[in-house]
Amino acid sequence: MNNDQAALARLLDEAALRRTAELYAQGADRRDKAVWAAIVTSDCVIEAPGIVLSGRAQIVAALDIMAELYVATQHRVHNQVVSIDGNSASGETYSTAGHLSVAGASRTLLTWAIRYQDRWRREAAGWRFAHRRLILDWTETRTL
Numbered sequence: 001m002n003n004d005q006a007a008l009a010r011l012l013d014e015a016a017l018r019r020t021a022e023l024y025a026q027g028a029d030r031r032d033k034a035v036w037a038a039i040v041t042s043d044c045v046i047e048a049p050g051i052v053l054s055g056r057a058q059i060v061a062a063l064d065i066m067a068e069l070y071v072a073t074q075h076r077v078h079n080q081v082v083s084i085d086g087n088s089a090s091g092e093t094y095s096t097a098g099h100l101s102v103a104g105a106s107r108t109l110l111t112w113a114i115r116y117q118d119r120w121r122r123e124a125a126g127w128r129f130a131h132r133r134l135i136l137d138w139t140e141t142r143t144l
Contacts, residue, residue, distance in 0.1 A: 013089070017120055018077070020127055021080060021095070021118070022077050023035050023039050024129070025095065026075075031066065036059060038128075039128055039129060040129045041128045044056060045131050048133075048134040069101070070099045070101055073097060076097070088119070089119070089127065092116065092117060093116040095114040098111050099111075106143065107144040108143055109143075111139065111140045112139050114136060114137070115137060116132050117131075117135065
């Protein structure tokens, strides 16, 4: 592979890795289990403060819990830096997530500033998350 082909392959991989983060965000907001199932490995682990989800079934089931906790969410993907080594990749993905709660006439928005420490594995179907660790940099809660 010449330098141009290698550079193009790297750009395509970087775009595919970013796409997994964008689909993760969209799947979370739409509570789309098929999307989440398609972008995580069967043995994926997702860690967040106080939570560890292991395996595709447990990860996908977490969408039901999210639906119980929040009326709506909106996740946004920001900058992402990745390192690719063959069929493995690692990197950091910055995100913000808004979580809307409604109790009676009261509406509350909880916003998280997130840094995901990500690891991916390339499988036959493409790049999938093998591990995501959510680091919560700060939160903001406000009444709407």
